[in-house]
Amino acid sequence: SIIIPAYNEEKKLAPTVNFVLAGLNKNGISDFEILIFNDASTDRTGEVADELAKKYPQIQIVHNHKNMNLGFNFVRGIELAVKEFVGMVPGDNEMDPETLDNVFNALGKSDIVVTYIQNTKVRPWGRRLLSVTYTTIINTAFGFKMRYYNGCCFFKTAMVKKVPVSTHGFAYMMEILVKLLKSGATFVEVPMVNRVREKGATKAFRLKNIISVFKTFLTLFWEVQILRKRIKLE
Incomplete structure (x- = not known):
């Protein structure tokens, strides 16, 4: 799908x-x-x-x-x-054909296929810095070594349907990934080549979006790391 x-x-x-x-x-x-x-x-x-x-x-x-x-x-x-x-x-x-091939070839090898941006230099330096900071904070907080949390991920449908998602903001993919991975889901990372954005700017720098992501992060940390809530994957 x-x-x-x-x-x-x-x-x-x-x-x-x-x-x-x-x-x-x-x-x-x-x-x-x-x-x-x-x-x-x-x-x-x-x-x-x-x-x-x-x-x-x-x-x-x-x-x-x-x-x-x-x-x-x-x-x-x-x-x-x-x-x-x-x-x-x-x-x-904006997705490159090679990226789609990478994703399709990886399907079935794990529960989740996670894409990460290979050609990061096509993005503005501010957005690259924000992405690196965001990824580092999440990896440190939850004990992961992921390269990217906002990519076009593919999931086993039956498994991802079990995830209670609390946000529809910029942190929605991070929430799904953290809850599944801390519950024991397996993943494989594949490179994604981004085409240069032709129009528009990212909305990630807007204050309300940053606040929303921070709130989601704190709630997730409390549920997953403190209360140790897990999803039954089987």
Whole structure:
């Protein structure tokens, strides 16, 4: 199950879907579904999504009436997913084909496939510094040696459905990963090549987002490290 969130991506959505379909075909994957989340787009993204669904029976569309953000769409996608594995590909067509090959080749080798950015220099220095700091804090707090916590991860569907997710903000993927890994889930890391961002800036530096991530981190630390809450994976 591949979740594709899209907000005002009328020009990028179809190329993203074609990119995913080509990757699936190249890797011999025929049993799949694509869940497109039109996140209350104000352009033609919704119409493009509907056209794609008419063309490909494996595509399902969810039209949000208001903008719900990435975390909400991913968690909702997990709830709807019916295939053995579930993961996300952004609707902005920034993922490199080699990355998708790396992910698909790693499926089944562990419970989770975690991507990390290989070509970090395409990102602004401020964002690189924030990412390194964020990763270091989480690794230190929870005893991990992960390279990245905000990548496009793929999970065993039955397993990730058991995770209670408390946030839809920027820390949603970190929360899912920490809860699963501390409960005994296995993972493999694969490199991800990011294409240069063509438009827009990251929202991660906004104060409300930083506060939200900090609150999620503190709550997670209390639950996982102090109360030692775990998920029964089997």
